[in-house]
Amino acid sequence: MTTGFETMTKDIDMQSEWKIETRTTLSGIFSIVSLVAVVAMAAAPFAVSRGVVQDLFFILTMLTLAQSWNLLAGYAGLISVGQQLFVGCGAYALFAAVILAGWDPLLAIPVAGLFSALIAIPTAFFVFRLYGPYFAIGTWVIAEVGRLVLAQWKALGGGTGTSLPRDATREMVGISGLADWFGMRPSAAADALAYWLALAVAVATIALVYKFLRSKHGLGLAAVRDNETAARALGVDARRLKTAIYLLTAFVTGVVGALIYLQKGRISPDAAFSLTDWTAYVVFIVVIGGIGTIEGPILGVLVFFLLQNAFSSYGSWYLLALGALAIVTMLFAPQGLWGLISHRTGWELFPVRRRLRGGSASYSEKGGPNG
Known part of the structure; x- marks a missing residue:
């Protein structure tokens, strides 16, 4: 005869066997493959030509820009066509820090991202009052304003642009070490260093997006995207979430813009703010x-x-x-x-949907443990 206490204990044991999972067998295998691929890509500057390294740099920077825009548009529902504003601001912040302040380019890269995020604050104040296609048009208009403003900056070449001093890139932190240890020429070492930074930023961006989407804030963002009114009724602060995503993507885009024009070595308003x-x-x-x-x-x-x-x-x-x-x-x-x-x-490969797994078949179907 089963007592009430024993029944309650069995129910608790049954419930404890149920758990929520997001990972799958395929995603676990892909994680291992991805780790190997990242290590192999990190070794690319020692194994492939400089042209291939530059191609990989292009792929990584465009991938990071795409992941950022996808987070903004695909998850937050903010269809922006003005992301070139943050690319240009990040690039010009890098050039200003190097040329006008004499900073090392590597130190200027995170500052470029912060500058783009700061620019995004007043931008968000205006564009978040617009919806749908008006939001998209508003972001493009503000990007054009940014291009016209920076085209007047005579210290950085005005409308024709300017170039980074050759010594600035040749004397970056790490260049001499690569030249001494691996016999790289300064130009090849600069490309390798920019490539490694692009790889690190791309991996960090993907990891950050994945971790965010698996968090409770990611659930809130998905709810806002699907039905903002219903999400607000459930207590989700839609405005705060969207603003945070907008500022985050501005920072990442600014960092990528700085990296791109560090590798290019020359900037102009039309190129940096190219739609x-x-x-x-x-x-x-x-x-x-x-x-x-x-x-x-x-x-x-x-x-x-x-x-x-x-x-x-x-x-x-x-x-x-x-x-x-x-x-x-x-x-x-x-x-x-x-x-x-x-x-x-x-x-x-990057599962974010939650699945309820577990629950012993012996309890759910047969009422006891199946030995």
Whole structure:
């Protein structure tokens, strides 16, 4: 005969066997593969040519920009077409710190991100009063204002731009060490150093986005994206979440902008605030890969890089082809290439959905432990 205390104990044991999980077997395997891939990529400057390192640098910086925009648009629902504002501000902050203040470029990179985040504060004050397409247009207008303002900065070349002093990049922290230990020329060492920084920023951004989406704030953000009114009714501070995401993406975008123009060595307002280079291409990467997924931008940037190398020599036809491909993808695979793959295979490399697992079949189905 079973007492009430024994029944209650069994119920507690049954409940303790249930747990919420997000990881899957595939994601665990992918984590190991990713770690190996990151280590291999870190060794790339010692194994491949300088041209390949520059190509990898391009992929990593565009991937970071795409992940940032995807967090902003795909999860927070803020469709911005003015992210070039933060690329340009970050790049100009780097050049100002190096040329005008004499800072080491490596020390100026995080300052460039902070400057972009500071610029985002008054920007958010204005654009958060706009919704939908008006928000998108507002971000683009403010980016154009930023371009026109910085084009008047005569100390940094005005409208024609300026270049970093050659000594500034050749004497960065770590350059002499790479030259002495591995026999790298200063230019190759500078490229390698910029590449390692881009790799670190890309990995940190993906890890940060993944960790955020798995947190309670990530759940709140998903609720805001799906139905802001309902999310507010449940106690989610939508305005605070959106503002935090906006400032975070501005910081990351500013850091990437500083890295890109550190590697380029020359800046101009038209290039640093280019809508095509720093927003249109990024939107294409996210849309093609799959908006609202971490895997999407990774796949999208690889597709974009291959298309660019194969067809960029065709001029304006290349841009038309990219636009046509984006339209076709939105019509026939609105969740992007990764969404199509995931739908057919069930794969999730960065799972954020919570699953209830456990619960012994012996208790749930047979009323006792199954020996």
